[in-house]
Amino acid sequence: MAEVVVLFLTLCVQLLALPLYILSFLGIWQPFCKKIFFPFFLEKFTADYNQKMLQRKQDLFHNMMDFSDPSGKLTVLEIGTGTGSNFQFFPPNCRVICTDPNPHFQERLAKSMARNKHLEYGQFITTSGEDLSQVPDASVDVVVSTLVLCSVKNMKAVLREVCRVLKSGGAYYFLEHVTADHSSWTFFWQQVYSPTWRLLFDGCNLTRETWADIEKANFSEIKLQHIQVPLCWTVIQPHIIGYAVK
Numbered sequence: 001m002a003e004v005v006v007l008f009l010t011l012c013v014q015l016l017a018l019p020l021y022i023l024s025f026l027g028i029w030q031p032f033c034k035k036i037f038f039p040f041f042l043e044k045f046t047a048d049y050n051q052k053m054l055q056r057k058q059d060l061f062h063n064m065m066d067f068s069d070p071s072g073k074l075t076v077l078e079i080g081t082g083t084g085s086n087f088q089f090f091p092p093n094c095r096v097i098c099t100d101p102n103p104h105f106q107e108r109l110a111k112s113m114a115r116n117k118h119l120e121y122g123q124f125i126t127t128s129g130e131d132l133s134q135v136p137d138a139s140v141d142v143v144v145s146t147l148v149l150c151s152v153k154n155m156k157a158v159l160r161e162v163c164r165v166l167k168s169g170g171a172y173y174f175l176e177h178v179t180a181d182h183s184s185w186t187f188f189w190q191q192v193y194s195p196t197w198r199l200l201f202d203g204c205n206l207t208r209e210t211w212a213d214i215e216k217a218n219f220s221e222i223k224l225q226h227i228q229v230p231l232c233w234t235v236i237q238p239h240i241i242g243y244a245v246k
């Protein structure tokens, strides 16, 4: 019975969003979303998100220097950098390599870089997390992804690449929204909104059990916490936060 209600409400949401589906069918929405809507939306969203997550992000990234190389230098690779919302939390003088498959964040990314002069920036690589082939094996001390694994096409391939580029003893920091408890109303609404949400927000999935993939990847140690984030959209409140050591 619950499945029938979910299906009915999913169709109602899709009907309300019919213009979006038509634009998508005509091939107009995806390029517009990547070039204009999503960069604009992300800038507004992350300003609010960073305010609500200030303490959490500070706590998450506070020990990054523990993973620096013997000379005290830290090289960080960020996948799905977007507008560069994490730069303010990275320690001074670390070198950051930014990657994202969407090249249309450049202007906003440049603004974040100008605001965060305490970092040294490497080359921006336009690539997905599934293909970090431009980054040599065992070449970075830390990899970071926040709100990215919900959108990747192949999570196992991304985590394989993360393990490949990390030095032995290096760390992968993550902060990701995930599926809710399957007996909760949040999960009910996640299922209802899922197809339209994915279309609207550039491939973002609401119901991923991301922690299971991180646990199955080849890390030697994982510190992972399930948390609820006080965002107005309940469907993205369940999060995981932590880091995994290679």
Ligand SMILES: C[S@@+](CC[C@H](N)C(=O)[O-])C[C@H]1O[C@@H](n2cnc3c(N)ncnc32)[C@H](O)[C@@H]1O
Binding pocket: 042, 046, 079, 080, 081, 082, 083, 084, 085, 086, 100, 101, 102, 127, 128, 129, 130, 145, 146, 147, 148, 151, 152, 153
């Ligand atoms: C919600 S935004 C988060 C951006 C940024 N990490 C933050 O926390 O503000 C999701 C980001 O993931 C990127 N993305 C989508 N698919 C990806 C993939 N397969 N590999 C890496 N990044 C991807 C998007 O282009 C976008 O920049």
